[in-house]
Amino acid sequence: MSKLLDLLAQQKQLEEQIKNLKADETEMKVLKFVEELDALRAKHGYNVPDFLDVVHSYHKAESPAKNTQSVSDKAPKETKPQFKVVVDGVDVVLKESTQGKMKPDLEKAVKAGGFTKYKDYLADLIKKNDVDSFEALIKKLGGVPVTA
Template sequence: MSKLLDLIAKQKALVAEIEKLQQDEKEMKVFELVKDLEALRDKYAYSEADFVSVVLSYYKHETQAKTRKNSSSAKTATEKKPQYRVKLDGKEVVLKESTQGKMKPELEEAVKKAGFTKYAEFLDSLIKKNKVETFDQLIEKLEGELVQ
């Protein structure tokens, strides 16, 4: 029964909000425009997708490819993030700013030893523990060496 009361209360709130927005001149202009657009779409018997496509093409709005086949050809090579060799608890570990990808065994061991399962959590912990704001400041504080 409480769900019904919740829905009724939400309905009353929505009715009040609709009445308030109907008093707003800008909102009413948008509402009228949408009604006119729907009338045009119905007049020419366009589906919603086709109508949107026509409007976007008129304004020369670039849309993403609809199929993976077309979109994969437009991929660009991603630049690898620099990696830095640092000493943590007497062991050398290679850190990188990116939290994507697979961890090297030494890094995975250090992450697990610190009690984390994810590199991002481990990295956040290191930043907090060393009282720095950014990854670059962390590398500077840990005297990290750039790995080629």
């Protein structure tokens, strides 16, 4: 019987707290907002976890789009400047990095140098020309900027 009395006492305390909180304007705004959210969830037939996923994905800007046809709002990637230089009597267009993609003439020069990767070829050129950066290499080889 004492458990029942404890629960009834707790219920009475909770009812008193609810009454006090309902008198608070800020708390009432929150309660009204939650009721409206719950009504919106029910209106559109979402279960609670799915509804939370929708709300979170809407407010989480860094989440990737799930639709492959969505438009990205990322800024266009800046292209690295390219420079035309002469290496071993051959005109070659160099840039700081290629991210695995090389134009055919550059690929031919890289393979002729005995390399499979542009990064290794570029490192070798920097070492052979006794410079410590890409900019210094371009300057030493007399590189001319190339536009698209």
